[in-house]
Amino acid sequence: QQQVKQSPQSLIVQKGGISIINCAYENTAFDYFPWYQQFPGKGPALLIAIRPDVSEKKEGRFTISFNKSAKQFSLHIMDSQPGDSATYFCAASKESGNTGKLIFGQGTTLQVKP
Amino acid sequence: ETGVTQTPRHLVMGMTNKKSLKCEQHLGHNAMYWYKQSAKKPLELMFVYNFKEQTENNSVPSRFSPECPNSSHLFLHLHTLQPEDSALYLCASSQVPGGPSSSYNEQFFGPGTRLTVL
Numbered sequence: 001q002q003q004v005k006q007s008p009q010s011l012i013v014q015k016g017g018i019s020i021i022n023c024a025y026e027n028t029a030f031d032y033f034p035w036y037q038q039f040p041g042k043g044p045a046l047l048i049a050i051r052p053d054v055s056e057k058k059e060g061r062f063t064i065s066f067n068k069s070a071k072q073f074s075l076h077i078m079d080s081q082p083g084d085s086a087t088y089f090c091a092a093s094k095e096s097g098n099t100g101k102l103i104f105g106q107g108t109t110l111q112v113k114p
Numbered sequence: 115e116t117g118v119t120q121t122p123r124h125l126v127m128g129m130t131n132k133k134s135l136k137c138e139q140h141l142g143h144n145a146m147y148w149y150k151q152s153a154k155k156p157l158e159l160m161f162v163y164n165f166k167e168q169t170e171n172n173s174v175p176s177r178f179s180p181e182c183p184n185s186s187h188l189f190l191h192l193h194t195l196q197p198e199d200s201a202l203y204l205c206a207s208s209q210v211p212g213g214p215s216s217s218y219n220e221q222f223f224g225p226g227t228r229l230t231v232l
Binding site (some may be wrong): 003004009031034036041042043044045046049069089093101102103104106 | 116118154155156157159162170172204206219220221222223224225226
């Protein structure tokens with residue numbers, strides 16, 4: 001019930017290509033879905049987040065697609081660049097009555113080849 | 115930098131040692147968190163503090179003892195750890211969750227302390 005399943009575990013994309021990372025959750029009470037980006041030697045940093053009242057959110061080259069009925073959401077990175085090479089984590093939490101508990105996926109290591 | 119600092123950045127300790135990890139945030143937040151990050155596993159939430167009060171203990175063994183003297187500082191005291199406790203320990207802070215906007219849920223992470231238990 002509390003798990004967030006993320007795939008793939010690793011991804012290699014050519015420069016200019018589209019990177020797609022998928023996540024699935026079980027708890028229908030979750031209502032906040034962020035994506036975090038982590039570079040080596042750094043802590044995760046918030047990249048983009050979505051609430052389930054919208055099906056898509058776009059910020060620059062990064063887009064979250066959200067499918068509430070399927071309990072799935074995905075991150076699309078358009079025109080992927082070598083500087084996007086990092087580990088990406090999806091997460092989920094329940095905002096109302098929230099103690100701050102974010103449930104993270106296992107992470108996806110993205111490598112963008114020049 | 116994110117405004118969350120952690121010291122030390124690297125720590126090697128024996129199983130009988132006692133050590134402490136320190137976290138400090140300069141963002142004016144009132145919630146602080148400890149996470150454990152192990153290879154090939156999701157980030158595991160360990161503890162949550164809101165306004166210096168512990169609100170979440172995610173079934174963490176007692177050899178890990180958190181302390182939050184004020185909203186800006188968070189410690190993790192370590193005692194008789196096991197080799198499987200070797201991991202990256204991340205501190206994060208946020209506004210107290212459940213506020214009127216999603217920014218209340220954004221957690222800002224420090225760079226972590228890489229802990230090795232021999």
